[in-house]
Amino acid sequence: MSIIYQENTKTFHLYNQEISYIMTVLPNGHMGQLYFGKRVHHRADYSYLYETNSRPMASYVFEDDHSLSLEHIKQEYGVYGTTDYRRPAIEILQQNGSRLCDFRYRSHEIFFGKPGLSGLPATYVEEEREAETLRLTLEDPLTGVGLELLYTIFAEGGILARSAKVNNGGKETLHLTTAMSLCMDLPDCDYEWLQLSGAWARERHVKVRKLEQGIQAVDSRRGNSSHEHNPFIVLKRPGADEFQGEVIGFSLIYSGNFLAQAEVDTHDTTRVLLGIHPMGFDWQLETGESFQTPEAVMVYSEQGLNGMSQTFHRLYQKRLARGYWRDRVRPILNNNWEATYFDFTEDRLVEIAKKAKECGVELFVLDDGWFGRRSNDHTGLGDWVANPERLSCGITGLAERIEALGMKFGLWFEPEMVNKDSDLYRKHPDWILAAPGRSSSHGRNQYVLDFSREEVVGCIYEMMAKILSEAKVSYIKWDMNRSITECYSQALPPQRQGEVFHRYILGVYALYERLTAQFPQVLFESCASGGGRFDPGLLYYAPQGWASDDSDAIERLKIQYGTSYCYPISSIGSHVSVIPNHQVFRNTPLHTRANVAYFGTFGYELDLNRLTVEEQRMVREQIDFMKTYRHLLQFGTFYRLVSPFDGNITCWMTVSEDQTEAIVGWYRTLSHVNMPYTRVRLHGLNPDFYYEEQRTGISWFGDELMHIGLITTDGMAGQVEENTGEYGDFDSRLYVLKAVRCPEEV
Numbered sequence: 164m165s166i167i168y169q170e171n172t173k174t175f176h177l178y179n180q181e182i183s184y185i186m187t188v189l190p191n192g193h194m195g196q197l198y199f200g201k202r203v204h205h206r207a208d209y210s211y212l213y214e215t216n217s218r219p220m221a222s223y224v225f226e227d228d229h230s231l232s233l234e235h236i237k238q239e240y241g242v243y244g245t246t247d248y249r250r251p252a253i254e255i256l257q258q259n260g261s262r263l264c265d266f267r268y269r270s271h272e273i274f275f276g277k278p279g280l281s282g283l284p285a286t287y288v289e290e291e292r293e294a295e296t297l298r299l300t301l302e303d304p305l306t307g308v309g310l311e312l313l314y315t316i317f318a319e320g321g322i323l324a325r326s327a328k329v330n331n332g333g334k335e336t337l338h339l340t341t342a343m344s345l346c347m348d349l350p351d352c353d354y355e356w357l358q359l360s361g362a363w364a365r366e367r368h369v370k371v372r373k374l375e376q377g378i379q380a381v382d383s384r385r386g387n388s389s390h391e392h393n394p395f396i397v398l399k400r401p402g403a404d405e406f407q408g409e410v411i412g413f414s415l416i417y418s419g420n421f422l423a424q425a426e427v428d429t430h431d432t433t434r435v436l437l438g439i440h441p442m443g444f445d446w447q448l449e450t451g452e453s454f455q456t457p458e459a460v461m462v463y464s465e466q467g468l469n470g471m472s473q474t475f476h477r478l479y480q481k482r483l484a485r486g487y488w489r490d491r492v493r494p495i496l497n498n499n500w501e502a503t504y505f506d507f508t509e510d511r512l513v514e515i516a517k518k519a520k521e522c523g524v525e526l527f528v529l530d531d532g533w534f535g536r537r538s539n540d541h542t543g544l545g546d547w548v549a550n551p552e553r554l555s556c557g558i559t560g561l562a563e564r565i566e567a568l569g570m571k572f573g574l575w576f577e578p579e580m581v582n583k584d585s586d587l588y589r590k591h592p593d594w595i596l597a598a599p600g601r602s603s604s605h606g607r608n609q610y611v612l613d614f615s616r617e618e619v620v621g622c623i624y625e626m627m628a629k630i631l632s633e634a635k636v637s638y639i640k641w642d643m644n645r646s647i648t649e650c651y652s653q654a655l656p657p658q659r660q661g662e663v664f665h666r667y668i669l670g671v672y673a674l675y676e677r678l679t680a681q682f683p684q685v686l687f688e689s690c691a692s693g694g695g696r697f698d699p700g701l702l703y704y705a706p707q708g709w710a711s712d713d714s715d716a717i718e719r720l721k722i723q724y725g726t727s728y729c730y731p732i733s734s735i736g737s738h739v740s741v742i743p744n745h746q747v748f749r750n751t752p753l754h755t756r757a758n759v760a761y762f763g764t765f766g767y768e769l770d771l772n773r774l775t776v777e778e779q780r781m782v783r784e785q786i787d788f789m790k791t792y793r794h795l796l797q798f799g800t801f802y803r804l805v806s807p808f809d810g811n812i813t814c815w816m817t818v819s820e821d822q823t824e825a826i827v828g829w830y831r832t833l834s835h836v837n838m839p840y841t842r843v844r845l846h847g848l849n850p851d852f853y854y855e856e857q858r859t860g861i862s863w864f865g866d867e868l869m870h871i872g873l874i875t876t877d878g879m880a881g882q883v884e885e886n887t888g889e890y891g892d893f894d895s896r897l898y899v900l901k902a903v904r905c906p907e908e909v
Contacts, residue, residue, distance in 0.1 A: 164318040165205075166273045166297050172208050175271070177297060177314060181321040182463045184314070185209055186239055190231055191224050192267030194239035194299065194312070196348045199323075200409070201465055222246040234428075237348035240266065240301075240312060240327065241434065249434050250378070250426055252346035253329070254441070255448075256338040257306060266301040266310045273297050277315045277324070282669050284416050284703030285458040286315075286324050286482045293318055293482075307333030317482075320474045321463035327456045331448040339446040340661075343422075343438030344415060345459035349398075352376070352427040357397035357468075359725050363390045364713035364746055366694035367725035369808050374398065374433065380424035382440050386611070386647025386664055387418060387691055388698040394421045395729045398435070403467055405803050406846065410464045410471045413437050414729055416483070417457035418700035419668035420444070443650070445661025457700070468728065469802050469846070476731040476801060483699060484706040484734070487684045492793045493707060493764040494571060494686070495523070495786055496638070498738065500530035501714070501745055502770035505538055509554050513564050518771040520568045522779060523786035526638055526766075527565050528573035533558070535585060541608045544580045545587030547626035559634040566635050573638030573686075574630070578623045579671065580609045580644065587622075594619050596663070598651040606645030614670030615663050616654045624677055631682050639678075641705065643691040668700075675704035688736055688764075697726070707734050707764050714740035714768055716751045716759040717893055720807040720830055723762060724815070732817065733797040737763030739785070741773075753778055755895040757785040758828055761796050762815065765789050792826060792899070795819050799826075802846045807832075814875075818847040822865075825854070827898040829875050834892045842872035853905035856898050864905075873898060 164179040173188035174197070185197040187209070197212040215236070217229040224231045224246055233247035242264045243251035254262050276291040288294045299312040309330035316323055325345045331337055354374045358381045359367040372379075381392035388394050394415035400408050413435060415421050420440040427433050437459045446454050460478070464470035481489070497519035499512060516527040534550060537543030543550075549557040556563075558574065565572040581588050581595060588595070588610075595610040597603045603610060613619050630636065652663045679687060687705035689696060693712030701708060711722045719737060726735055737760040742750045760766070771782060789796070799817035807813040807830075816827040825848060848854065848865035855862040863873075877894070 164295055164316060166295050166316065167205060168271065168273065169207050172210060173268070174209055175297060176205055176209075177295075177316045177323070178202055178205065179316055179318055182316075182323070184316065184323055185212070187213060188268045189236065189238075193233070194268060194301065196237040196239050199347070199349075199411075199461075200463060235430065237350065237432065238346065240310070240346045241348070242266065249428065250424065250436060251341055252343040252436060253310070253327070253339075254341035255306070255308060255329075256340055256445075258335045258337075262340075264308070265303050265305065267304065268299065269302045270300045271297060272300075278313070280326060280455050280458060282672060283455060283457055284483070284672060284700045285326070286416070286460065286478060287485075288482065302332075306335070306337065307331070308337065317478070320478065322474060322478055323461045324458055325461065326458045329448065329454045331450055331452050334450060336450065337448045339448055339454055340444060341441040342446070342454060342456050343436045344456040345413065345435070345437040345461070347413075347435040347461065349433040349435070352431045352433045353400065354398040354433065355401055355403075356425060357399060357728070358423075359393040359395055359728060361390060363692055363695070364711060365718065366390050366697065366711050366722055367393055368721055369725045369728070369806070373401075374425060374427055376427045376429055376431070378424060378426045380422060382420075382422045382424075384420050384440055384442055386420060386650065386667060387643065387696045388421060388700070389646070390692070390695045392423075393729070394423060394437075394698050396423045396425070396437075397468070397471065397728070398425065398433075399468065405469045406467045408465070408467050410468055412462040412464075412471045412475060412729065414460045414462075414475065414699055415457060416460065416699040416703070417668070418671065418696050418698050420664050439665060443661060443664065446665070447659050447662065460699075472728050472803070473800055475729050479699060479702055479729075480731040480733055480798070484702050486679060486706070488686050488706050492797055493733065494526040494638070495789055496526040496528050496573065496766035497524045497771070498528040498530055498640075498766060498768050499770075501740055501768040505532040507532065507553070509561055509564075512561065513568075515770050515772065516565050516568055516570060518779075519767070520570050522771055522782045523790070524570065524767065526571045526573055528575065528638060528640060529561065530575040530640065531577070531642075533574070542582050542584040544577055544582040544609050545585040545612070547576065547578070547623070547630065557634070558630055558636070562635040571637035572635055573640065574636050575640045575642060576627060577642040577644060578627060578674065579612055579614055581612050582609050593653045596647060596650055596652065596667075598649045599653070601649060604648040606648075609645060611645065611647050613652050613654065613667070614674070615652050615666030616670070620670045620674050624674055627678060628681060631678070631685065636685060638686045638688065640688050640690055640709070643696055645692075646695070672700070672704070675701075679704055690736075694722070697730070699729075702730070702734055707736050709736040710763070713746045714738055715744040715747045715749050716756045717749060717832055718747060719759050720813045723759070724803060724807055724813065727801060727803060727815075732762055732799075732801050733764070735763035738766040738768045740767075741769040749893070751893045752895075753781055755830065755893050758895040758897055759830065761789060761792075761897070762817070762828060764797070765793065795824055795826060800847055804843055804846070811835075812841075814843050816845060816847070822847070822849040822852060823902040825900040827873065827900070828895070829898065830895040831877070832893065834894065838877070840874070840876045842874045842876070844872040845869050848900075849902070852902040854900040855903045856900055858899065862903065868900075
């Protein structure tokens, strides 16, 4: 790992064993991009990569010089209006009405380690030598505005973390209307664009298409990162697949409005922008004030999509998630929501918990309905005090009863929301986001609290902290069940209303920071009607998130497969639920529901008392299996093998760090008659190890499993009359492979 500056050529080279990132100071003082990709040898002069040509209809920076047009130069942080016509990385409205900027190189600093970002989540290091950072300082001479571009290269992996900070060193108040975290100009457009998109209950489905001239983008303007699009995109070469080829992943560590965009000009160069969505964004910068953008992470891999994903997994699991639970396996839980919804009593909850304990569950979670006068979704939000009619001894008493069973206790909150039928709203009706003189929209009969206001965040903190201080609460499910509308704060003046969306997210982060700091051993799980805010920003505070409100195992194949492109398996909240499933009304075998949920945090969304004796026996076996293998399942190296988006079969696997153990998950959606023989090539094994499959006792060398494949032919390959009913729709199998001593002859 190294960052080298060549004074004579004004060139920077950031590199480790996998990647090189090269940029230079352009003749006009702006920063130019020269190369990003596979590691190359260092040399003192990369000027051959700076290509300029006189082009018809171009505009040029210098008089009597037709060599420098920013329209045709790859840049580090492009601006619009001074010969560059592409979408900009930054735009500042000045008092004279101009939006032009001229950020010229002034100085730089190179140092080991990685600085944090004030008020924002970001990746980090524990030892300085894990990373090296370059801080470029640029300045607009006319306005006095300074621009700091931060680049951190990690010692291991094809990772580059980037962010920008704008400092108003001038004498005028300015308005920052665009401030992207990353601008990346690439020399060609021979890529396929991959995004994760969907909607409630079908989040993060994989969409792929060829990059074309024009603008390709995904975004959110909902106040949250959203069910619809994730703040993550991939550019991959057309020949790249899961296992080989050049891939670049872009991820934004942020939970609010975002834009991820690729603009291909008519000369086939590509500009990638990633950051806070500029629509509606207007940050007033007084003299001496600064604005820090969220962090964006770029990952380069020449080992295909799996190689990229594994790099993101390691980084986000070990150097984004923090605290007590970062490296620990997650407790197996039972959540009461789909078992009872709002219809429960304290004794009923304890009854459910007792059976869960008998089956081996470690954590019982009380979901919505325990507070205020909450008996439906019309009332109670904002009043975070236990309802004595349901819980006679409050949360403290219920937690003690659960702990007495030998289990831990968890609790649901939705701290960012309020119902109008609540004591909080009646006392503070001005605490919701609402535009003066206009009606306020609701979602799920609730309204969004104005978390841009410190007093609102402080009030919610006090209520939550009181419960966590008094009761034995080991887990918090933090929900958020609607997007923002009428985004207006009654506490801010008109000229600052463009700050509310971002200030809201900063308020969410501030509340998380206070709670996680005061209660460091509480496990936080983020939720937003399932996966509506499943993003890297929240992983910094909550090491796991409820991946989707759709708990159907077959639907979850696509959701969890797509999620794995960026997010580690230990972050994916996945549970076994009742049948018929409450979202799609599908009847799926119990073993398949577990076989999908194993590849995540694992738990149950049902009342185990209502299962048959045989089903309860199976649940005990499932929990024993998860306890035995959860470290491998949650922290092993994960490989996608066969995509549910391509056909009837899904297959994935996880491998231990020392390659002595692996678990393969195989899933078939629909059963067919007289099917072909099938096999799946495995990955990540040691070719010289001899692996035994624990269920059948069959053994193979690792190279056989990777080059010949694991035979997955099932009973439906035979004749119909020979089928005993063991095989059917929604079937699945797990193959547990362990390295064993190789016999002398095989």
